[in-house]
Amino acid sequence: MTLTRLSATQILADLGARRLSAAELMQETLARIDAVNPAVNAIVALRDPEDLMEEARAADQGPRRGPLHGLPIAVKDLVEVAGIVSSHGSPTMAGHIPKVDDLLAARLRAAGAILIGKTNVPEFGLGSHTFNPVYGATKNPYDMGLSCGGSSGGAAVALATGMTALADGSDMMGSLRNPAAWNNVYGFRPSWGLVPSEPVGDLFLHQLATLGPMARSPEDVAVLLDVIAGPDPRQPNNLPHQPVAPLTPVDPKGMRIGWLGDWGGAYPMEPGIMALCESGLKVFEDLGAHVEALAPPFSAAALWESWITLRSWQVGAGLAPLMEQPAQRAKLKDSAIWEAERGLGMSAMEVHRASVIRSDWFRKVVAMFEDYDALVLPTAQAWPFALEIPWPTSIAGRAMDTYHRWMEVVIPVSLIGLPSLAVPAGFGDQGLPMGFQIFGRRGDDAKMLALGAAYHAATQWPQKRPAM
Template sequence: MNPAELCFRTATDLAAAVRRREISAREVVTAHLEQIERANASVNAIVTLVADQALEEAAAADERLASGAEPGPLHGLPVAHKDLHDTAGIRTTYGSPLFADHVPGRDHLVVERLKSAGAITIGKTNVPELGMGSHTVNPVFGATRNPYDLSRSAGGSSGGAGAALACGMQPIADGSDTGGSLRNPASFNNVVGLRPSPGRVPSWPDKAPWGQLSVKGPMARTVADVALTLSVLAGPDPRSPLALETPGSAFTGGLDSDVRGLRVAWSPDLGGGVPVDPEVRDVVRGAVEVFAELGCEVEEACPDLSGADEAFLIQRAWQMELAYGPLLDEHRQHMSPDVVWNIEEGRKLTGPDLGRAQLLQAQLFHRVREFFRTYDLLLLPVNQVAPFDVELAHPASVDGIRMETYLDWMRSAYLITMTGCPALSVPAGFTPAGLPVGVQVVGPHRRDLSVLRAGYAFEQATLVGERRPAVALADGVRP
C-alpha cells in the first residue's frame, strides 16, 4: 500500500492490522511522519515534532507484540497531543510566548491514557494563545490554515488537531472543549469531534476540578474512531472528583443502530436570536433531510436556551481569571488584547454574579431535561459561519449582525455547552465555495452513546467525511 494511502485508513482498521501483525507500528509511524513532511508546511497543524522518539517507541512496540505481550486498543497508532495538554519531556507552550520553552515533567491524564492504550506520541498540535477562542493562531507558531482552503481558518481551539486529522497526519486526536473547541474545528476541517458529557473523560491536573464548563474529548475522521478513542479516555480516576463511573468499555460495542422512529428536533438558529449564515443553514437543512430519509420523525423545535448566554460568559470569565490572572499581573505586555479582556472581565465579577450564573444554568438544565422527554435528539449548526479568513481575529459579522467580541460568533456551540448535554460534530456537507460544514447532534443528559450511534447512522448515509483536501494528497492517492 502507498504510505500516503495508509494514512487515511481508519484508526480502527490500522489498530486491527497492527494487532494481526499485517503491518508494523514502525511502518505506521513512518508513513505518518512522511505525511507530516508532505502536508504540514502548508497548514501548520503540528508545531512540535518528536520523530526520532516516535520511531524508537514504535520499534519497542513491535518488539513487545512479537514477544507475545497483549496489545492495547491503540497499539502502534501515532498521536500528536493538543498543545494545551502537558506531555512529560516534550515542549508544551499553550500557544503563549510565556511558555515557549516550557517542558512539563508529567503527562496530562488524557495523554497518560492514550499512551497506556498503546498510542505513540509524535508531537503537539497547534492551539490559540492560552487556548482562548475558536481560531487557532498564536505568537509562538502563527496560524493553522484550513486544509480545504489555505486562506481560511482551521477553527479552534483544537484547530491543529482538526487540520492534522484532515490531512492524514494522525488517525485520532485528543482535544478539549469549553465553548466549542472539539466541535468547531471538527466542522471546519470535515472531521468528527465529540464534546462528551462532563465527567465522562476525567481531567488532571486541573485548577478547578469541580468545574463542568470545560471537558476533554476525542476527535477523528470517523464516528467509529471517535468511539474507539473515547473508550480509552473515558472511565473513573481518583484524581478527578467528577469522573463518571461508567468504564470506557461501554463505548467499544457496535454503533449500528436502527434510528427509524427516533423523534428528532432541529433548529436553524437555536430557537431564534443566533444569527447563522445562509450557506451554513442550507447545509444543516440538508442534513436534517437525511435524518428524515433514515426514518426519523423530524420537526423544527428547540429548548428554551434563555440564560445560557449570560451563564456561559460569567463562568468562562471566572475560569479565565482563575487560570491566568497571575500571569496578567506580571506579563500583561506579552498577552493578546482578547486574552487580557477576558481575564479582566473575570475580575469584575461579584459573588452575586457567580450565584446568578449557577441559578440560570440550573433552570436551563431542567428545561432541557423536559425537552428531551419529547425528543430523542436535537440537530443544530455547529458553527454560525463557514471557515473564515485566516487573517481575521474573528468574524466581524454573521448574517449581517455585528460580532462585538471574539466569543460572539461561537454561540451556536457554547449555548449547548451550558446544557451539559453530549454534542457531536459530524461532517454534513460543503458550501458552494467548497468549505466544510458540520451538523451538531445533541443528545439527552449523559447519553453519549446515543449521540454517537445517531452520528454514525448519518455518516454512513452520507459519506461526506470521505472527501479529502487536495493539499494532503500525493500522486496516486485516492481522494
C-alpha cells in the same frame, strides 16, 4: 487509499494482527507529515524522527500494551506531555518541557500510543481560530487562505489531511465542534465528567470545559473515547464509562429529532449554513427518523449572559497568576486580558445568578428529552474566514460585540455539559465544509455516537471529500 488515510479501527486491527508494523506506520506517518504539514502548520513540536522510529520498532518487538499499541498520535498543545514542548500557544510558556504527563497523555501512553508531538492551538485555547505567537497560524486544508477553527484546529487539520488517524481535543466553547465542522471530520464533546480533566486546582466549581476525541468517523471516535474516558479517584464529579467500541450504528427509524435551527433568529447565520444543515437532517428522515423544527425553548439572551459570566470567571481564575506578573501579562493577547479582567472583577453573587440561569436551562432540557431522542443545532454560524482576521466582527450584517460572540450557537450545549457529536454536513457553494451538532441528555454519549454512526454510514463525508 494511502495507509495514513485508513480508519483508525482498520489500522489498529492490522497492527494487532501484525499485518502492519508500528515501524511501517510511523515511517508512513512521518512521510505524510513531511509532505503536508509545512503547508498547513497543524503539528508542532514534532519529536526527532529517529527517536520516533526507534520507539516504533520497540513497539513491534515488545508486548502489546493496550488498544492503541503502536499508533502515532499528536496531542493537543493544551495538554502537558512529558519530554515534549508544551507551550499552550503562549509566549509565556514557550519552550516549556514538562517532566510528567497530564492525565490524558498518560492514558494515551498507557494504551500504547506513540506520542509524536503536539497539535496547534490558539493562545491558551481562547477563540475558535488557531493562531498564536509561538507557532503561527494553522491553515484550513480546504482553502489555505482561511481559518481552520479552534481551539482544536491543529487536531482537526491533522485528521483531515491524513497525518493522524485519531486526535484528542478539548471543548469549552465549541473547540471540539467548530474545527470539526470546518475540516470535514467528527468531534465529540462528552458529557461533562465522563473524561476527567487534570486533577489540579479547583475540582468543584468550574464545570464548563471537557476533553474529548476527534476522528474521521464515529466508530473511530468511540475507540479513543474508551481510552480517555473513565473515573479518576482524585476528582469528585466523575461519570462512569462503559466501553462503546466497537460501535454499532443505531436504527434511527421512529426516533424523534428536534431541529433548533437559528434559535428563532437569535443566532445570525451566514447564507447557506441553515440549508446545508437541513440537507443533512434529511438524511435522518430518509433513515426513518422524525425531524421537527422547534421554537426557541429558552431565552438566548439569558443563556449568553450566564455563559459569558461563568466563562470569564473560569478564564480569570486560570490566568490570574499571569495577570499578577506585569511582564507575563504584557505577553498575553488582548482577548485573554479582557476575559481575565472580567472574571477577576466579578462578585460571588454575579456568578450565583449566572449559575441559576444555567440550572433553569438544564431543567428545561431534561423536560425536552422526554419528547425527543436528540436535538440539533448548526455547529457554526459562519463559514471559515480569512486567516489574517482575529475573529469575525459581524455575521449576516449583525455586529459581534465580543471576540467569541460569533460562536454563540454552541453554548446551549456547553453551558450544561451535554454530550454532543459534531458531524459533517457536506460543502457549501464555495467548496467549504460545514456541519451540525447532535446532542442528547447527560449520559447519552453512546446513544449520540450510535446515531452519528448511522448518519456516517449514509454519508461518508470525510471519506468522500478528503482534504489535500
